[in-house]
Amino acid sequence: MPVDTILWENDNLIIIDQTLLPEKLVKKKLDTVEDVWEAIKKLRVRGAPAIGVTAAFGIVVALKSIEITDRKIFDAEFKKISDYLASSRPTAVNLFWALDRMAKVLENNPDLSVAKIIVKLTSEAVAIMNEDKTVCRQIGKFGSRLLPSKCTVLTHCNAGGLATADYGTALGVIYSAYESGKEIKVYADETRPLLQGSRLTAWELMHSGIEVTLICDNMAAKVMSEGKIDVVVVGADRIAANGDTANKIGTYMAALCAKYHNIPFYVAAPSSTFDLSLESGKKIPIEERAAEEITCGFGKRTAPEGIKVYSPAFDVTPAELITAYITEKGVIKADQIIDKLK
Amino acid sequence: MPVDTILWENDNLIIIDQTLLPEKLVKKKLDTVEDVWEAIKKLRVRGAPAIGVTAAFGIVVALKSIEITDRKIFDAEFKKISDYLASSRPTAVNLFWALDRMAKVLENNPDLSVAKIIVKLTSEAVAIMNEDKTVCRQIGKFGSRLLPSKCTVLTHCNAGGLATADYGTALGVIYSAYESGKEIKVYADETRPLLQGSRLTAWELMHSGIEVTLICDNMAAKVMSEGKIDVVVVGADRIAANGDTANKIGTYMAALCAKYHNIPFYVAAPSSTFDLSLESGKKIPIEERAAEEITCGFGKRTAPEGIKVYSPAFDVTPAELITAYITEKGVIKADQIIDKLK
Numbered sequence: 001m002p003v004d005t006i007l008w009e010n011d012n013l014i015i016i017d018q019t020l021l022p023e024k025l026v027k028k029k030l031d032t033v034e035d036v037w038e039a040i041k042k043l044r045v046r047g048a049p050a051i052g053v054t055a056a057f058g059i060v061v062a063l064k065s066i067e068i069t070d071r072k073i074f075d076a077e078f079k080k081i082s083d084y085l086a087s088s089r090p091t092a093v094n095l096f097w098a099l100d101r102m103a104k105v106l107e108n109n110p111d112l113s114v115a116k117i118i119v120k121l122t123s124e125a126v127a128i129m130n131e132d133k134t135v136c137r138q139i140g141k142f143g144s145r146l147l148p149s150k151c152t153v154l155t156h157c158n159a160g161g162l163a164t165a166d167y168g169t170a171l172g173v174i175y176s177a178y179e180s181g182k183e184i185k186v187y188a189d190e191t192r193p194l195l196q197g198s199r200l201t202a203w204e205l206m207h208s209g210i211e212v213t214l215i216c217d218n219m220a221a222k223v224m225s226e227g228k229i230d231v232v233v234v235g236a237d238r239i240a241a242n243g244d245t246a247n248k249i250g251t252y253m254a255a256l257c258a259k260y261h262n263i264p265f266y267v268a269a270p271s272s273t274f275d276l277s278l279e280s281g282k283k284i285p286i287e288e289r290a291a292e293e294i295t296c297g298f299g300k301r302t303a304p305e306g307i308k309v310y311s312p313a314f315d316v317t318p319a320e321l322i323t324a325y326i327t328e329k330g331v332i333k334a335d336q337i338i339d340k341l342k
Numbered sequence: 343m344p345v346d347t348i349l350w351e352n353d354n355l356i357i358i359d360q361t362l363l364p365e366k367l368v369k370k371k372l373d374t375v376e377d378v379w380e381a382i383k384k385l386r387v388r389g390a391p392a393i394g395v396t397a398a399f400g401i402v403v404a405l406k407s408i409e410i411t412d413r414k415i416f417d418a419e420f421k422k423i424s425d426y427l428a429s430s431r432p433t434a435v436n437l438f439w440a441l442d443r444m445a446k447v448l449e450n451n452p453d454l455s456v457a458k459i460i461v462k463l464t465s466e467a468v469a470i471m472n473e474d475k476t477v478c479r480q481i482g483k484f485g486s487r488l489l490p491s492k493c494t495v496l497t498h499c500n501a502g503g504l505a506t507a508d509y510g511t512a513l514g515v516i517y518s519a520y521e522s523g524k525e526i527k528v529y530a531d532e533t534r535p536l537l538q539g540s541r542l543t544a545w546e547l548m549h550s551g552i553e554v555t556l557i558c559d560n561m562a563a564k565v566m567s568e569g570k571i572d573v574v575v576v577g578a579d580r581i582a583a584n585g586d587t588a589n590k591i592g593t594y595m596a597a598l599c600a601k602y603h604n605i606p607f608y609v610a611a612p613s614s615t616f617d618l619s620l621e622s623g624k625k626i627p628i629e630e631r632a633a634e635e636i637t638c639g640f641g642k643r644t645a646p647e648g649i650k651v652y653s654p655a656f657d658v659t660p661a662e663l664i665t666a667y668i669t670e671k672g673v674i675k676a677d678q679i680i681d682k683l684k
Contacts, residue, residue, distance in 0.1 A: 022643075022644075022645065022646040023643060187652075189560075190534070190636065190644075190645070191560075192532070192534060192558040192559065192560055193558055195644050195645075198636070198637065198644050198645035198649070199644055199645065202645055202646055202649050203645075203646045206646050206648070206649060211650070212649070212650065213650045213651065213652050214636060214637070214645055214649050214650065214651045214652075215636075215651070215652050215653070216534040216535055216559070216591065216592075216636060216653070217534065217558070217559055217560040218531075218533075218534055218559040218560065218591055218592025218595055219591055219592070219652065219653075219654060219657070220595065221594040221595040221598060221657065222591065222594060222654055222657040222658075223652065225594070225657075225658075249558065249560055249561055249564065250558070250560025250561070252563040252564060252567070253560055253562065253563040253595055253598075253599060256563060256595075256598050256599055256602050257595060257598055260598050294532065294540070294556060294557075294558060295540065295556070297640070298639070298640060298641070298642040298644055299640070299641060299642050300640040300641050300642070301364075301365060302364075302532075302537045302540050302541055302640055303364065303532070303537075303540035303541065303544055303545075303556055304364040304544055304545045304548050306548070307540070307544050307548060307554070307556050308553070308554065308555045308556065309555065309556045309557070310529075310555050310556070310557050310561065310565065311557070311558070311561070312561060312564055315561070315563065315564035315567075316564075316567075
């Protein structure tokens with residue numbers, strides 16, 4: 001289901017504030033680069049591809065009202081803004097990838113005036129968004145072929161329309177299979193602590209007419225042992241050259257369970273999520289989140305005051321647990337990553 | 343930490359209302375058998391051993407003000423009350439085991455007057471409670487020997503003082519090791535959906551001065567992959583003759599993760615938790631809980647209205663994933679269950 005996760009309208013950046021879903025569908029205009037940083041940090045906009053697109057527009061938002069005319073000063077200012085946006089969240093590589101693409105516009109056009117470079121940067125952000133849409137469709141098309149004509153898919157977190165500029169990576173596979181006439185049901189992990197599964201994935205799928213059953217993350221093994229799951233498909237925040245995959249915390253456990261129950265486990269992600277500079281997943285920086293997201297989730301305190309908390313936002317699933325990667329360039333195995341994506 | 347999970351004082355049954363923890367420590371007098379049924383059903387009192395003890399006292403609460411003098415009518419009434427209490431929760435076998443023990447008092451004393459049999463039933467309930475205390479201490483003693491002198495234990499749900507009449511099974515092992523001078527740290531799974539880990543286990547351990555770190559259930563594999571966990575110890579609600587173990591949902595996933603990371607996985611439970619009438623875990627009835635426990639946890643709706651939910655309260659960990667069982671009769675392997683516990 002394509003939703004207007006990120007809109008660029010009349011030079012304005014507008015996002016759906018995902019922290020308010022599923023209760024309220026509220027659009028939020030991000031007027032300053034601080035607004036953009038905050039929206040990423042607070043997960044108003046989240047999902048690796050969506051973070052990349054939003055950051056690209058964040059550059060434009062920051063620069064569009066700038067009063068500098070000197071390119072050198074402008075380029076330094078660009079760098080400052082880009083570094084600031086890069087500091088919002090550390091794990092999803094698409095953020096850095098998108099900012100790099102924006103930086104390349106400067107590099108490739110050293111002689112262009114500030115006014116003209118801003119136009120080019122805007123075009124680049126729009127291109128990143130449009131490419132993301134095309135990429136989602138390609139991932140959907142390739143992934144759909146992997147699903148039996150009648151099957152039940154487990155997914156974790158939200159790698160759907162709300163995580164991208166279009167209809168998602170993992171959920172893109174599901175939407176594409178569904179649209180092609182396959183009989184698809186979904187089990188959605190609620191995804192603690194921030195419940196992107198119950199708040200976002202369940203919401204998206206319900207609105208698309210796809211049958212979805214919500215479970216707690218810790219129920220996946222039981223559901224698998226009952227023979228209810230045919231395939232697992234998840235998204236990714238960063239994939240190392242060897243195929244180790246950082247994704248929302250809990251993905252690793254879902255993969256372990258899939259392995260034990262002989263269920264194929266697919267990672268659906270654009271090539272921009274692959275970070276070939278990292279040999280393995282060990283080097284992927286993992287963001288830690290605030291204790292309150294666990295102890296005071298959704299308004300009520302549910303743990304003792306002063307309790308020590310560990311809250312990594314992501315984990316790394318070893319490549320050996322991943323059946324294949326569904327990218328816009330086709331379905332590849334871990335040992336093909338370097339060849340196919342370099 | 344022994345807490346007054348269940349008190350029998352001046353012929354009154356008093357429990358800690360665990361649904362209000364950790365915010366409030368409130369004791370609740372259960373005046374009628376309906377109160378007892380509701381307290382078990384709503385998890386005001388929970389944990390397999392504690393449910394057994396409470397059900398035994400539930401019989402006494404129901405019968406103490408009875409006006410029947412005819413034994414035959416009394417015995418029929420007993421049966422009705424027992425069946426009613428048995429209907430509160432289906433999985434923990436200790437409930438049925440305790441009610442059976444109470445029934446045996448009637449069987450073994452067919453000629454006793456109603457007044458005298460009520461005295462005997464009261465004594466039996468007190469005996470069940472006191473035995474549970476002894477059993478916890480024995481489990482603690484045997485389990486403690488399995489823990490290295492310095493180690494970090496992961497546990498799931500609450501198998502502590504709040505789950506028994508004394509200081510718990512899984513947590514009994516931890517308390518015993520701690521009291522014997524071992525350097526013990528704990529990671530506690532929060533245990534969705536009802537958060538017994540964050541509300542009860544974290545609370546118990548903090549109050550005992552044991553260092554505890556709270557994590558979401560889906561973080562266990564990551565914590566293990568970081569080498570932070572030396573041993574996993576959990577409780578049980580019912581253990582089949584082959585060692586398959588029903589315990590709080592999520593236990594199975596923790597066991598799978600432990601296996602993958604070569605971490606010993608122990609189940610601590612009294613012999614009353616073993617159900618030798620069941621060959622394997624396949625036959626253990628698994629309670630399903632209401633959708634609202636997942637979709638509206640703790641007052642705020644976090645999933646779309648009308649979403650389909652699957653909420654098994656327990657899962658069954660296959661015996662092959664369990665290193666050993668810590669019982670009051672010693673530490674045994676799966677293939678010793680029938681010999682040692684028959």
